[in-house]
Amino acid sequence: MDKNLVDALAAAPLAKLKNAPILLTQGDVLNTYAEGELKRLGVKTVYVTAGEQVITKKVLERLAELKIKVIPLGGKDRFETAVNLAKEMGSFNKIVVATAGSNADALSISSIAAAKGMPILLSEAGKIPTQVKNYIDSIGSNVNQTYILGGEGVSADAVKNAVPNGIRIGGKDRFETNLEILKFFANDLKYSKVYLANGEDKHLVDALTGAPLAAQTSSPLLLTGKALPGNSKEYAKLNLGPNVIALGGESSVAKDVLQELQSSLVYSVDGMDAGSADPAKVESLANTVKITGKNVSLKNAKTNYSVYIHGDNALLDNVTIGGTLFIDPGAHGTANINNVKAGKIVVLSGAKESIHLRNTKAGTLLVSSSSEVRVESSGTTRIGNTVVNSYVILDAAGGTLGTVEVVSADGQEPVVILKAAFNAGVVYESAKWVFSTKLYDNELEVADFDILKEAYLNHGIFRGYTEITDDEVYKGDMKAFEVFEELSDAEKEILIAYLDDTFDANDGIVGNAYRINTVFEEMRKWELESAIWVPESGLSNSNSQNSPFVIEDLTLSMNYNENIKAPSVDL
Structure with a gap:
């Protein structure tokens, strides 16, 4: 040099x-x-x-x-x-x-x-x-x-x-x-x-x-x-x-x-069936596999190397992959992964209802998607650990996705929505757990599931109606809504957002503050559909009728979405 x-x-x-x-x-x-x-x-x-x-x-x-x-x-x-x-x-x-x-x-x-x-x-x-x-x-x-x-x-x-x-x-x-x-x-x-x-x-x-x-x-x-x-x-x-x-x-x-690295077995014909028709006679593939055609099925096969899915609506069934399974069907694409064993699965893209893992096993699932993608596990799926550095909905409808680790990559904070039961821990670097149907920046939604094992909840807000069933949950330096009463009536109205859920009187917040059932009771008098208060600094909203306002440190700004109208309230 x-x-x-x-x-x-x-x-x-x-x-x-x-x-x-x-x-x-x-x-x-x-x-x-x-x-x-x-x-x-x-x-x-x-x-x-x-x-x-x-x-x-x-x-x-x-x-x-x-x-x-x-x-x-x-x-x-x-x-x-x-x-x-x-x-x-x-x-x-x-x-x-x-x-x-x-x-x-x-x-x-x-x-x-x-x-x-x-x-x-x-x-x-x-x-x-x-x-x-x-x-x-x-x-x-x-x-x-x-x-x-x-x-x-x-x-x-x-x-x-x-x-x-x-x-x-x-x-x-x-x-x-x-x-x-x-x-x-x-x-x-x-x-x-x-x-x-x-x-x-x-x-x-x-x-x-x-x-x-x-x-x-x-x-x-x-x-x-x-x-x-x-x-x-x-x-x-x-x-x-x-x-x-x-x-x-x-x-x-x-x-x-x-050419050594680019060489692969390419399936480029739309609708083609590859592999073996007989589950008892698994076909051995001697190279990396690349699927570029639409609606391609690869069944009853094994390779010692990696498989890269680039075509839409691919099906892998009874396939053993010695290396990594890359799933990259595009922002509007889907993939169905059934009875697959892989060292690692990497999701690079997909649609909002797109990646289906059924009866599939892998040591690691990495979600590093360029699009808003949903990954669903079902059947006997077993993932050792899941790492997320992008937007994803993780739906553990069946099986397990292991410990979920949320990390930042390339200066962008991940957006993660977790659904169903996660039996292992959830670990993240710096994220918020909030009320919401759609999330932005570094916020996590934990919707309708129980934390059954240890979870790390530093510096965040935990969804009130989610039940915590394990004494090992670490509450850390969490915030709560104890300053709620300090808001003026007008400020309270600003916080209203149209979400899917309603508050329950038994909802509560974990963290370094008391449970606030009485505050929720007061909110019920407003007949709100839903609302969110996050004490950290500044008011922001996502310019969407399906998203919450976020207040940080109760320093209010009136730059809220005028398309979201607060109902009249009588306090």
Whole structure:
């Protein structure tokens, strides 16, 4: 890798934050490709990630002639440059520390760091340089996790011990470290695309410039050499989809390497029946399977690799999948999964009444959908754990979806509605449990089910009429409606929203406040259909007649939806 390119090593997270491409130029002249792209995009601001000893004053003068504002972020060395890039990103609570001499490790995490808004700081193999350590110390109270890249031979324990809550992610070489990074952040990635780049030093520039592109869709970035390492191929065939995009020409990523990952058994004919007609004679499929046709049925089959459903209304019945089942039928599509065994199921899209899991078993269900999707389990379905980072209705009509973990991805808060009985716990990073029929932002609805095991309810509102039957429910720092009486009559009317449910006199709120049956009794006198009060700050609504108003800290704003009319009340 060109030694001058290390100054841009940590640029991917800032590029994603600014929704900007990374453009390369010679140090002493703005090359014609970069200048042409700046003009095409109508760029007004350029961040220069190198000092004048690398990108000279002549280049900066040409940018000024193009009436482009220049923000210099280059430092006296690569360590200071990385710090300057981090400062430009603003606030964050997780950081990455990579060894400056192991460029491939930093590039392996570049798209993930960019998608998650984590800066990449650089260290020496045995210690953290003073300017980097001083910066980390200055933000340490806000940082709850530091990811150290590479094994101990690349980054010593002294580095890990000098940062807040350090976790090491590394393998014996750059390709194994790449795989360990993909495994560690598997639930943060979206798998509709996979980017492939050459991980050898002289080709790393392609991965560098491609990182913001991969970050736009939170896609995995897989490294290869001249040949695809065996472990990388095996991992990709089991855990990554077949939609692979190479970064760079054939001199960087050989055609046969790309074809190794793209090759699959494709079912593209609408209405076709694949597999075996006899359940007793299961057909073995020797490759990854990709279903692109509509109404395709795959029955009585097995594969050691992954299956990717892209066609609408596919049926899988009595299918064993050694790797991952990807379900991606589109925003209006459906999929019926019956009697399927898979290592992992990943839902990438679907309609509101779309994904049906019947008598199906998988270790993990990941819902990372680009659309509002509903996943229903029925029969004897058994999922070890469910991870959600997008909008989903989880309906455990039968079977179990295991422990449900709700996480944020790419700066977007998940929206989750849970229905039926969840016999395991529900764990989430920071979510609200609220009254609602439709939810926005990071709110969760827990509708009509009992929590039978331990649940973590920190910083949230719990739905009053849902019964808590387990003493292990942890109530944490929850809010309640104890300040209700402080509202004026007009303010109370603002809170009215048309929902499906009515309050019951026995409803109550758990948390650091008393049960408020008497308040609900008062509300019943208004003959409200439903309402919600959430004490946290500001009044907002979702511009929908089927959604609640949310009051936070009882600081009221009158910018409510005029289409929602409050009934007259006599208090």
